[in-house]
Amino acid sequence: MKTILKCINCSEVFPENIITYKCSQCGDLLDVTYDYQEIDPRALKEEWKSRSLKVWKYKELLPLQPINPVTLGEGGTTLHKCSKLSSMIGLKHLHAKNEGENPTGSFKDRGMTVGINKALALGMKITACASTGNTSASLAAYSAKAGLKCVVLIPSGKIAAGKLSQAIAFGAKVLAIKGNFDDALVMVQKICEKYPIYLLNSINPFRLEGQKTLAYEVYEQMNYSIPDNVFVPVGNAGNISAIWKGFCELKKLGFIENRPRMIGVQAEGASPIASMIKENKESLEPFMNPETDATAIRIGSPVNWKKALKVVKESKGTITSVTDAEIIEAQKQLAKVEGLFVEPAGAASFAGLKKLIETDEFSSSESFVCVLTGNGLKDPDIISKYYKKPIEVENNMESLGGQLLDI
Ligand SMILES: *Cc1c(COP(=O)(O)O)cnc(C)c1O
């Protein structure tokens, strides 16, 4: 569908085919907007029923409809019913959306398939991003598939081994800068201003369009209904904003009456938005030295904080924070109880849920969806740091038998 870009602050509009990431009037974030009048919701719902679950299934609500989109088969991830975990923490309806099932192992792929097709439509030859890891893995893969060159800026020594391996294997030019993610994001924006390189961080509104499909999938997977609450790990806050947009569109089209409450979860050492909400501040105070083992959300100055605040306000949700210990405990429980192995950042949503159901904001009869954002295989070092090591045994029955007495 034809779209325009609209500033979230001053409402200035821009055509979709100019290469820009921020409002040239006030410098604020842009959002992709559609003419929803053009859509016949009933026909669309029927049409969707005939297609299998994946991002491009929803092409009518995406900003471009390439005939043969560059895709790696993203989206269509499982919504797991977590009965055991649910009763362990006193809830009745808990589901987990396992975004680790995406082609490169995180939800970033949903956004990247749209972003890379946009890059092609704009005639760009080189893509770039700053990354705590997953964005670089995803962009590198999609750039490879699209035949585009790719540059990624990562904070030196601070990204998980699996993610770095992916970016390298997919053939990106990997630049490890001496600084943190926030520094890398400032630099990559400068690079993309100066050179003809297409920026695919979540400041790029087209990428977020792909990510909103998670909401549509949850709606279909819950048999055309939505949960009362959705918990999402938050770094730059692009994903929570995108998912909320998806639910808002379902309401606009008349598919649902109510929208879920959105709860974002940051890691305590990198929780500027949670702090802002807790202390009732007017604007964001960046964390200068963000620190957490959940490296995917180790972000001190989230670019999409204004979008996130809008989500909190409109959905009557909140953004909270959890400690690294709570995150690792949540990661262990997801793995050991439900068989879902997620990276630390991916477990932040469940850690946040466990923390907040202790408060009287939520009732145990409500339904909950935790978005598990990334695959556990990406960060093996966390396992050697926090989990039991393998036990060395002699190659004989006696030693083995001894070990089997307490499994
Ligand atoms: C990117 C990422 C996040 C954070 O998403 P934002 O859109 O930056 O808030 C959370 N978890 C994982 C695994 C990620 O890769």
Ligand SMILES: [Zn+2]
């Ligand atoms: Zn503006």
